[in-house]
Amino acid sequence: MTNLLIKGTFDTLYIVSMSTLFALMGGLPIGVLLTVWKKDGIAPFVYGEKLLSGIVNTVRSIPFIILIIALFPFTRLIVGRSYGVEASIVALVVGAIPFVARLVESALAEVDEGLIKAAITMGATPWQIVAKVYLVESVPALIRLVSLTMITLVGYAAMAGVVGGGGLGDIAIRYGLHRYQTDVMLLTIVIMVIMVQLIQSGFNFIANRLDRRRA
């Protein structure tokens, strides 16, 4: 039983870190585009922004459990089957990309508008403004965003357990729910609570250390 829980913990950590990584790779550029394409953004492209924003909202409004099931054919295409750790990652990445994109968008919105204007008057290209102003100035916010994404994905990964997605959620359902082993169920919850706490405080620590606005 202990072995099972240890394996479940590592599976969950693996699922969460991999899907966070891929969700960032997809969500960061989309969040940047949503920002710069706005009507008063640094590279306005209103139709592009509307379209992208619509797609993001559509995916976000699908309940996650439905998204997982709807994605079965796609998941099978990518990882060969629709259950297990890899299958979970696929569904989580698709579900988390729009979430990350919106978080990135709101992190970038916090950057001083006057500074963006100043960079334009200094002759910075849109690329330079993204790389040297937006992303640099929002580093602490982006780190907090990684932690928020991971924490959200701990919960979503557990949900993927319902359809045999592996990890702690899977164990909680197979043993805790189907075999009435309440102790296993409780243990998985305790482990997940600790996991969330550690992620939260770890990333907060890093974000604060890197934030130059703190004297």
Next chain:
Amino acid sequence: MITIENVTKSFRNENSRLVALNDVSATINNGDFLGIIGSSGAGKSTLIRQLSLIERPDKGTIWLDDVDLFKLKGRDLLRMRRQLGIVFQGYHLLEQKNVFENIAFPLQLVNMDKTAMRSRVEELISLVGLNGKAQAYPVQLSGGQKQRVAIARALASSPSLLLCDEPTSALDVITTKSILDLLVEIHRKTNVTIVIITHELSVVKAVCKRVIVMNEGSFVEDGSVREVFASPKHDMTKLLLSYQEGLL
């Protein structure tokens, strides 16, 4: 030499049209130290936005020597922007970067060689009197020090024009004096053309050689500081002067 030629800029709301700049013209010579003064809503910031190529006028244009600034596009526009130095009231520094990196920012944009960049930034740090502060972050600086960083940054690419939009409005009198002294010193050392936009008469009196008075989108007075203030012609100038005297 900068020639502002019949520049008009208006803003449309749902049912009204507001003329923020009404057919203004002026010539700014190389090495001028010009103050543009006017009360709130006179159109000062609008003028700055045209001069700094953020906005384009509805009519008229601005020339830098024989270049029509509003005919520039793409690369040429970027290159021209890099030749203008602008100082803002709100500093607008990179909060996550230290003094050195902030001043180096315009030089990084043109991929200046590292060694040349280092010596240029160090030269600027000492020009604005921030020796020993290269590694400090904006949060650790006072308002006056932040404005010194902003001035150094604006001067980094050796611009031919230094535009200052209300550079001292957020500062106390003593700090204001030190920033103005710095601008005078920079003008003496480099002979860069300086244009200060302000609503404070004392700023113009303290440092400028020439003054333009703005009122409701027009230039209502243009001449040497001494002459304009000794024999003001327009009511706005008289009003500004009378308030100044009333306050002192």
